[in-house]
């Protein structure tokens with residue numbers, strides 16, 4: 326559930342926030358977003374999320390209407406207004422209103438506070454099942470609002486009793502619909518470095534893994550993932566979550582592996598002390 330929304334300079338309840346039908350996000354899919362959460366009431370890795378938001382805006386040629394300090398003040402007001410110990414914050418930046426449905430004048434920025442939708446606790450032990458699907462996101466390094474392939478696949482994911490989809494193309498994997506992917510081969514931690522959104526949790530995980538494992542950021546074949554010792558995915562809401570099945574193939578031991586557990590423990594520790 327969304328609570329409050331900052332829209333072009335003003336905070337209101339979500340019900341009272343209205344956006345006009347000529348918005349280019351709606352008419353042309355011209356928009357981006359970012360999404361982070363708080364731990365202990367403080368935005369987790371705020372600097373990194375802000376950096377990514379600004380980069381997405383630059384690459385989509387959308388002028389960013391707020392400075393970092395001002396945005397932080399808005400975020401802190403939204404957190405306070407939510408009345409929750411922890412909440413999620415979503416930035417949405419669109420091309421703004423265009424009477425001729427093309428010409429951009431001023432972007433629209435929404436900053437929204439939302440409930441967090443956590444992963445089921447048992448999935449941290451059992452792992453999740455994903456379906457494989459041949460596709461690479463358009464402009465993958467930008468956090469654009471285009472998730473239509475994921476939406477189209479909803480029924481297939483449900484029919485397969487899976488939780489998500491693993492994108493691959495020409496034999497190489499990229500990411501899940503809303504999270505990054507890692508594999509362990511012995512003591513080497515490997516993660517794709519192209520055709521992906523560089524997740525903030527991916528970055529945190531790589532930083533935490535340094536000094537414990539050999540790290541390779543490179544192209545990863547789907548066959549390599551299927552034969553890996555351990556596979557896991559990372560995202561803001563999932564943290565470090567094991568993947569134990571791709572379609573009908575069982576991965577590793579079929580449950581969380583010891584090295585994935587080690588990284589999950591490290592990230593949980595970081596969050597506890599955030």
Ligand SMILES: Cc1ncc(COP(=O)(O)O)c(C=O)c1O
Nearest residue numbers: 503504505522524525526560561
């Ligand atoms: C396509 C895609 N890849 C990866 C991620 C993971 O990013 P983060 O760790 O910043 O949540 C997301 C998050 O929404 C995403 O949408």
